[in-house]
Amino acid sequence: MNIAIVGVGLIGGSIGIRLKETNFCDKIIGVEKNESNQRKALELGLVDEILPLEEALKRCKIIVLTVPVDAILKLLPNILDQVTDQVVIDMGSTKTNILALIAEHPHRGRYVAAHPMAGTEYSGPEAAIPHLFKDKVMVYVEAFKSDEDAFELADALTDQLAMKTSFMNADEHDMHTAYVSHISHLTSFALALTVLEKEKSQGRIFELAGSGFQSTVRLAKSSPDMWTPIFKQNRSNVLEVLEEHINQLKDLYDKLESEDYDGLHKLIKRSNKIKRIIK
Amino acid sequence: MNIAIVGVGLIGGSIGIRLKETNFCDKIIGVEKNESNQRKALELGLVDEILPLEEALKRCKIIVLTVPVDAILKLLPNILDQVTDQVVIDMGSTKTNILALIAEHPHRGRYVAAHPMAGTEYSGPEAAIPHLFKDKVMVYVEAFKSDEDAFELADALTDQLAMKTSFMNADEHDMHTAYVSHISHLTSFALALTVLEKEKSQGRIFELAGSGFQSTVRLAKSSPDMWTPIFKQNRSNVLEVLEEHINQLKDLYDKLESEDYDGLHKLIKRSNKIKRIIK
Numbered sequence: 001m002n003i004a005i006v007g008v009g010l011i012g013g014s015i016g017i018r019l020k021e022t023n024f025c026d027k028i029i030g031v032e033k034n035e036s037n038q039r040k041a042l043e044l045g046l047v048d049e050i051l052p053l054e055e056a057l058k059r060c061k062i063i064v065l066t067v068p069v070d071a072i073l074k075l076l077p078n079i080l081d082q083v084t085d086q087v088v089i090d091m092g093s094t095k096t097n098i099l100a101l102i103a104e105h106p107h108r109g110r111y112v113a114a115h116p117m118a119g120t121e122y123s124g125p126e127a128a129i130p131h132l133f134k135d136k137v138m139v140y141v142e143a144f145k146s147d148e149d150a151f152e153l154a155d156a157l158t159d160q161l162a163m164k165t166s167f168m169n170a171d172e173h174d175m176h177t178a179y180v181s182h183i184s185h186l187t188s189f190a191l192a193l194t195v196l197e198k199e200k201s202q203g204r205i206f207e208l209a210g211s212g213f214q215s216t217v218r219l220a221k222s223s224p225d226m227w228t229p230i231f232k233q234n235r236s237n238v239l240e241v242l243e244e245h246i247n248q249l250k251d252l253y254d255k256l257e258s259e260d261y262d263g264l265h266k267l268i269k270r271s272n273k274i275k276r277i278i279k
Numbered sequence: 280m281n282i283a284i285v286g287v288g289l290i291g292g293s294i295g296i297r298l299k300e301t302n303f304c305d306k307i308i309g310v311e312k313n314e315s316n317q318r319k320a321l322e323l324g325l326v327d328e329i330l331p332l333e334e335a336l337k338r339c340k341i342i343v344l345t346v347p348v349d350a351i352l353k354l355l356p357n358i359l360d361q362v363t364d365q366v367v368i369d370m371g372s373t374k375t376n377i378l379a380l381i382a383e384h385p386h387r388g389r390y391v392a393a394h395p396m397a398g399t400e401y402s403g404p405e406a407a408i409p410h411l412f413k414d415k416v417m418v419y420v421e422a423f424k425s426d427e428d429a430f431e432l433a434d435a436l437t438d439q440l441a442m443k444t445s446f447m448n449a450d451e452h453d454m455h456t457a458y459v460s461h462i463s464h465l466t467s468f469a470l471a472l473t474v475l476e477k478e479k480s481q482g483r484i485f486e487l488a489g490s491g492f493q494s495t496v497r498l499a500k501s502s503p504d505m506w507t508p509i510f511k512q513n514r515s516n517v518l519e520v521l522e523e524h525i526n527q528l529k530d531l532y533d534k535l536e537s538e539d540y541d542g543l544h545k546l547i548k549r550s551n552k553i554k555r556i557i558k
Contacts, residue, residue, distance in 0.1 A: 117489040139487060166486055175481065179474050180488040184495040187466050190527035192550035194520065195458050197527075202454065206556045207445055208418060209459040210396040214557050215494050216463040221554050224547035228540055235535060241473065242532050246525055248469035248476075253521050256510055264510060268503035271471035275500050277485045278493050 003157075004060035006031040006053065006075065008041040010119060011091055012066030013128025015161065016046040021130055024160045029056045040125040057082050062153060065090040070229035072098055080107045087150040089114050089157070093177060094233040095141045095170040109147035112154040115139045115173065116163065117181070121221040133161035140165060141173045178237035183245055185219045185227055186238070192220035282436075283335035283342045285310040285354065287320040289398060290370055291345030292407025294440065295325040300409055303439045308335045319404040336361050341432060344369040349508035351377055359386045366429040368393050368436070372456060373512040374420045374449040388426035391433040394418045394452065395442065396460070400500040412440035419444060420452045457516035462524055464498045464506055465517070471499035 003019065005012040008030045016028050030047030032038045038050045053075075057063060063079060065072050069092040079088055080102060089112045092098060099113055118136040120127060138158045143151055158165060168176070195217075199205045231238050255264040282298065284291040287309045295307045309326030311317045317329045332354075336342060342358060344351050348371040358367055359381060368391045371377060378392055397415040399406060417437045422430055437444060447455070474496075478484045510517050534543040 117487050119489070119491065121491075136489065137487060168483075172481075172483070173487075176484050176487050179477050179481075179484055180492045183470065183473065184491045186528065186531055187470055187495055189547050189550040190524055190531060191462065191466060192553040193527045193530075193546065194462065194524045196550070196552055197523070198458050198520075202451075202458075204447075204451070205455050205458055208396050208416060208452075208455050209556065210398070210415060212398065212400075212463045212498050213459045215497060216466055217553055218494060218557060219491050220550045221557075222547075222551075224544045224551065227547055228544045231535055231543060232538075232540055235538075239532065239536060241477075242528065242535070244476070245469055245473045246528050246532065248472045249465065249521065249525050249528070251472075252465055252469060253518065253525065256514060256521070257518060259511075259514075261507055261511055265503045265507045267472065268468050268501075268506055271468040271475070271499045272501075272503065273475055274471040274496055277488065278497060278500075 001025045001062070002027040002029055002060040003062045003064065004029045004031055004051075004056040005047060006056070006063065006065045007067035007071070008032045008037055008046055008125050009066065010123050010127040010132070011116065012064065013041060013044070013046040013125045014130065014132035015064060015066065016041070017044075017128050018130045018133065018161055019157075020045065022160045024157070025062075029060055031056045037125050044125055044128065046125055046128050053079075054082075057086070061086055062157065063088045064157075065092070068226050068229045069094050069098070069233045073101060073233075076102055076111070077105065080105050080111060083107055083110050086110060087112060087153045089154045091116055093181070093230045094174055096174045097233050099142055099170045108145060110150050112143065112146045112151055113141040113170075114154060114158070115141065115177070116161070118163075121219050123223040123226060131162075133163050136163055138163040138165050139173060140167050141170050143167055174234050175237045178234055178241045182230060182234060182238050183241045185222055186231075186242060187245065188217050188219035188222075191217050280304045280341070281306040281308055281339040283308045283310055283330075283339035284326060285332065285335070285342065285344045286346035286350070287311045287316055287325055287404050288345065289402050289406040289411070290395065291343065292320060292323070292325040292404045293409065293411035294343060294345065295320070296323075296407050296409045297412065297440055298436075299324065301439045303436070304341075308339055310335045316404050323404055323407065325404055325407050332358075333361075336365070340365055341436065342367045343436075344371070347505050347508045348373050348377070348512045352380060352512075355381055355390070356384065359384050359390060362386055362389050365389060366391060366432045368433045370395055372460070372509045373453055375453045376512050378421055378449045387424060389429050391422065391425045391430055392420040392449075393433060393437070394420065394456070395440070397442075400498050402502040402505060410441075412442050415442055417442040417444050418452060419446050420449050422446055453513050454516045457513055457520045461509060461513060461517050462520045464501055465521060466524065467496050467498035467501075470496050
């Protein structure tokens with residue numbers, strides 16, 4: 001069995017390198033339009049060969065889409081047109097628009113919507129690592145609409161990645177990821193912009209940056225090519241959480257501005273409840 | 280030589296445990312009003328004994344203040360009244376108000392204002408670790424106002440902690456820490472509050488939380504008893520950076536709201552310049 005990975009960056013490359021470790025398939029075929037990334041993917045051994053999409057579709061049983069979500073929207077209907085008994089899995093970070101787009105497709109059953117809750121702030125083939133997915137959660141969205149054999153093959157791949165699984169509907173998935181993933185990126189982008197701006201007048205501003213700053217700002221290294229489409233595809237949920245987050249910051253601002261230190265202490269103490277969630 | 284550590288929590292305890300490793304002094308005396316923390320500090324071997332402040336001042340050459348900044352403001356003038364040839368070092372996170380308070384004190388020269396840019400989101404004696412300070416920066420503020428021998432003894436202690444050093448004036452210090460430390464805590468507190476609120480209606484919201492979320496929210500575990508006084512003492516700088524940060528978030532919001540995806544892409548790309556600063 002051959003597997004096609006469409007988009008050999010952080011996610012696609014990490015799947016490739018891991019599947020080569022586990023000998024899950026005969027060949028891993030990369031589909032990648034960027035020539036420099038093609039070369040790197042081969043050099044790093046993330047894939048066995050690079051082929052055009054049409055060719056890869058003919059030779060592979062599983063097609064994994066790991067391109068940005070706007071590219072998935074463009075590619076998926078066309079790919080589904082061409083599949084017969086293959087399985088197409090997308091690994092995009094938003095799901096509502098993608099699922100709506102192919103809801104009535106005659107080959108809908110061959111498609112499995114999945115989202116691995118794993119990643120780093122780095123991108124491109126050089127960022128690929130074999131254990132990116134280990135013990136992380138693979139979310140299946142509307143899995144009941146996939147053919148049984150298609151889902152089982154997708155889930156066998158998830159097993160190879162040593163992941164846990166979770167099931168959700170599309171609305172739930174897109175709202176939850178807005179709250180526990182997309183907003184974290186927005187706060188990091190905004191924090192980086194805030195301090196970079198200040199650096200212009202205060203040259204030494206980063207001298208005192210320690211691990212706390214690093215922790216809250218590291219996601220600001222994330223790729224705009226990946227994240228702009230995510231925010232676009234999940235626009236209403238992202239606007240909701242962003243508005244709510246700005247309101248929480250304003251609340252902290254108001255407490256400090258009015259010197260209501262008891263109120264400020266209470267808000268901080270309430271936020272400490274996050275201890276229950278993260279170790 | 281004996282050293283007194285006033286406030287045996289994360290910072291004080293970590294200094295104690297490290298100085299015991301390096302045999303820098305004969306005895307480490309803890310001054311700690313909380314009885315449970317007294318017991319833990321002795322059990323964990325962070326200090327050799329616990330004494331009342333007055334007693335510790337008589338028996339120690341170096342007095343290190345590692346209580347919250349509001350407590351430093353209360354204690355410091357009184358401690359300086361009593362010192363003769365001792366050295367008093369405070370490790371508080373804000374400096375302007377503390378330095379203004381003792382600027383004219385007859386024993387000003389015996390005092391060294393220092394701020395170790397190190398910490399974790401945990402607090403209390405159990406949080407103490409011997410290598411908390413290794414390779415981090417100790418900032419000295421208005422060091423030229425300390426007696427030469429007092430500064431040298433403080434710097435010898437910094438050496439024991441294996442830290443690098445940096446020199447600043449108080450205004451600069453308080454503004455810089457607002458931008459690269461205090462704001463990171465505020466964004467984490469606000470992010471925790473945002474998602475904890477949403478959990479009330481969406482029970483499974485934390486199921487998909489991954490390493491990115493964890494990274495941006497972990498500081499929300501920080502102690503309100505430590506942070507409320509920091510925000511209070513650094514109020515104007517913190518309000519400035521908070522306002523600027525809210526504006527950056529609003530800018531991202533407006534770009535998304537008006538579907539200006541080129542503009543959004545540009546902002547994210549600009550924030551990527553943080554790569555230059557953090558590895």
